[in-house]
Amino acid sequence: MSHPGSPSPSPPSPTEAGPAWQGVWTPALLAVGLGVVFATFRDYGITWDEPVQSHYGEGVLRYFASGLRDDSVNEFLHMRFYGPLFELVAAIAYAPFPDAKYEIRHLLIGLSALAAVAGVLRFGTRLPGAWTMVFAPLALVALPRFYGHAFNNSKDVPFAAAFVWAVLAISKLVLDPPREDGRDRP
Numbered sequence: 509m510s511h512p513g514s515p516s517p518s519p520p521s522p523t524e525a526g527p528a529w530q531g532v533w534t535p536a537l538l539a540v541g542l543g544v545v546f547a548t549f550r551d552y553g554i555t556w557d558e559p560v561q562s563h564y565g566e567g568v569l570r571y572f573a574s575g576l577r578d579d580s581v582n583e584f585l586h587m588r589f590y591g592p593l594f595e596l597v598a599a600i601a602y603a604p605f606p607d608a609k610y611e612i613r614h615l616l617i618g619l620s621a622l623a624a625v626a627g628v629l630r631f632g633t634r635l636p637g638a639w640t641m642v643f644a645p646l647a648l649v650a651l652p653r654f655y656g657h658a659f660n661n662s663k664d665v666p667f668a669a670a671f672v673w674a675v676l677a678i679s680k681l682v683l684d685p686p687r688e689d690g691r692d693r694p
Contacts, residue, residue, distance in 0.1 A: 530641065534629060537645060541625055545618035552614050552659040560585065561662050562602075562609060565595030569603070572596070594620070594666040614659045620666040621658035625649055627672035634679055 567581030582588045594616070602612040625645045632641035648654055657665055 530633070530638065533642060537629060538622070538626060541622045541649075545615065545622055549615040549618050549659055550611050554610050555660045558610060558613065558660065558662070560587070561595055562598065562613060564590070564592065565597075565599035568592040568596045569599040590663060591667075594662050598662065613662065617662050617665050618659045620669045621654070624654075624665065624669035624672055627669060627676055631672060631676045631679070634676070634683070 564581065564584060564587040567584055567587075570578050571581050581592075598613045598616050601616060602609045605612060625648055628648050629641055629645040632644035635641075635644075654668075
């Protein structure tokens with residue numbers, strides 16, 4: 509009981525209550541995200557550039573399978589200016605299932621989008637205010653442009669995921685440098 513004139517006790521802030529709800533929020537959001545990805549990846553059509561992107565990935569796969577001798581992929585349009593990593597992974601994934609090429613690509617792009625959301629969520633834990641980790645990923649998935657590209661855009665969505673995780677790593681290096689004993693901080 510408080511005395512007259514003394515400030516009344518305030519409810520705990522989200523930061524104080526953080527560990528309990530934060531420990532539930534991350535797996536819950538990722539589980540819902542996985543559910544959405546797996547429930548909807550077959551529902552997206554083929555965009556105009558997906559055949560080009562998949563052909564590029566198959567060319568990169570041929571390049572590595574030939575022992576780096578078949579470099580014809582470098583002559584395909586101007587695709588050599590685009591990073592081939594995602595296209596290579598997709599080509600490897602759908603090689604045994606050529607009839608499901610685009611469905612597998614859409615699944616992998618959707619998982620990349622979820623990785624971007626997870627990175628934004630993780631980055632939100634580094635910013636002031638415990639609610640940042642709630643609203644930052646929700647704001648990202650609520651952007652029509654992001655969600656609209658989340659299953660078809662094999663250039664920008666994997667790049668967004670890599671970018672957010674790179675920024676997170678850089679912020680960790682700058683704000684939490686390694687300790688002098690060489691061990692990482694939690």
